[in-house]
């Protein structure tokens with residue numbers, strides 16, 4: 001399984017260094033990917049845990065103030081990168097077209113994109129889940145060599161709320177994704193934690209998890225990973 005940890009915009013440097021030491025005590029067979037805030041990427045000591053970024057520029061290196069390019073990420077040994085997270089779609093107005101460009105830049109550098117997709121509460125209430133997932137998946141349509149791209153289903157209403165969809169609802173979306181892209185790994189993200197993992201892990205279609213809030217608490221993460229084994 002793939003366990004991707006999205007720290008989002010959290011931790012001071014001092015806190016991050018302490019956090020990383022705790023994280024490195026985790027001994028687990030799963031592929032664990034840490035996506036810290038970008039300024040801490042070079043403070044990460046590579047060991048068993050792999051390194052991911054939370055964002056990348058859609059441009060190549062050059063005159064783009066405040067941006068970080070895929071080649072720069074590669075030069076500091078980043079192997080994965082989250083793209084299209086709903087927080088960036090909302091706060092930075094990222095479009096599907098821009099997200100596609102970011103994926104292209106990452107693939108040019110052999111960095112594995114983790115593409116986030118998912119519906120809002122209103123879209124679910126209006127029975128538009130199928131439509132939204134299909135639209136967002138079109139980002140990958142014309143991208144060559146896409147089998148290694150990781151897709152993360154993150155229902156927006158579930159992120160940071162403590163609410164998760166029913167297993168039936170998750171399976172429905174997983175099946176849509178896998179019917180179009182059967183080769184790609186699909187993660188679930190949205191309030192996944194050490195309490196609901198017993199329910200989530202019964203879903204056979206899930207290839208891993210993208211974890212936000214709980215990623216900040218290594219002790220909870222250890223319980224989560226332990227439960228995932230059994």
Ligand code: 13P
Pocket residue numbers: 006085154158159160161162189190191192210211212213214
């Ligand atoms: P939470 O686990 O805090 O709901 O966040 C999920 C997420 O957005 C991971 O990218």
